[in-house]
Amino acid sequence: MKGLGSARERMGRREGERQVLHLDMDAYFASVEQRDVPFYRKRPLVVCHTSSDFCSHGVVATASYEARLWGVKAGMSVWEARTLCPHAVFVHADMPKYLYNSRLILEICSRFSHRVEPFSIDEVFVDLTPSLSRVPPGPERWRKAVRLAVEIKGEIRRRLGLTASVGVGPNKLVAKMASDFRKPDGLTLILPEQLPGILAPLKVDQLVGVGPRMYRHLRALGVETVGDLARTPPEVLVEKFGLVGRLLWEAAWGRDWGAVAEVGGEEEVKSFGHSLSIRGGTLDLGILENTLLGLSDAVTRRMRRSGYLGRTVVLRLRVGYALAYARSRSLEEHTDLPSPVFRTAVELLRREAASGLWVEPVTTVGVSVTQLRRREEGRQASLWDLMGEREERLTAALDALRDKYGEEVVTRASLLGEFSLSGMNPRL
């Protein structure tokens, strides 16, 4: 409970004093394609992650609402989607295009608050509290929060031609659940005093953080609704699920002390990080380690470009939704090379995999490097330098290639495949 306690102290606010907005783009990838190609509109459209020219295999990244009517869902195989909806249009995912639009969405949100946190490529949290600090707490402040939400939605529609579903609530958890209530193009406000009435009758798998596995475990305990979960003694849940059990019990009461990260809040660079959201999550260590390799490459590449060395490697994990935490380890020496960062991140990952904390699949994995110092400040020579010299020369050559011909000119063979890392979120 260390993380939870410190978050509470950091926030220093009672529940109900914050106005948090969660924005979820509607069928994001498919909507972008339908916007750009008019005759895809009002038709079943399936956006695929695939290496096949004709989208004959791979997985569904996003299905348009028209395709969802036929049962097509993100995460299913393209083959299955073709069986369910043979008349759909199947197109390749164009990640650079979606990332560009995501950046514009963040830009729009940033005009309404400096506390804007990308949760994935198509979801953003915005803490409206600082923007509403002049309005006294109470109904007027919530009215203003809804007005800001309408403005954000309108601006996204005007500038990008896209719709979003928005939830507004007293914390991230409630805002995220609220955005799910009315889709597409919805806006839902949940006030703190409405929480028990709204949450209690919901089926427990509608609670953020309860995936299919956790749902089975909870049903075995006789927990069917969020109200049942709230009434279950937290000690029972902690006994059964550890820290996740405690967090789920808090969630059932609509409590979440997680802060919305600040964009550009610090002038001085304190860390470099990348994270990747894994749709549906995974418990496969092979996939997670491969992802860490790509993330370590990307993080150290940015460090080298900015002229920084770092000493502490931080592994960030989100298990299901409810449990997000970090583990770190310091290296003997400052570095900007991928291997030491990757090795350390893998060691931390393996330890966590064996910890028993992962009762749900891992949905986000991130690597960051802290304890930075400028490269020009130099470093102490050691025996390890001799061993790292070869990698340093190789990395410099790869950097020169990427500078000249672009990031994709050279890629590790193990990172080739159905899933590219182009959806990485370059901030933690």
Added chain:
Amino acid sequence: MPEMVTRVEEPVDVSAIFREGRVRPVAFRWRGRKYAVRRCLGSYRFPRGRYVEIYFSVMSEGPDVYELRFSTRDMGWTLVKVHCPG
């Protein structure tokens, strides 16, 4: 249903307006035929190392949608894809 997207990746001649740091294609010639750009549906930029690629989804007279790419690497234009109604 016939495939709706055709990957072309052929260099094309494009007439474009460069104004106030922005670029807008107005016509292009592909396989001997000239296409006037009637509508630009969207565009995005993709940094590739020291160069930038700018993609445009445009329509001409018919319903087809053409994806054009301008690269600052060779200051050249490419027709990337054509989307045709099935």
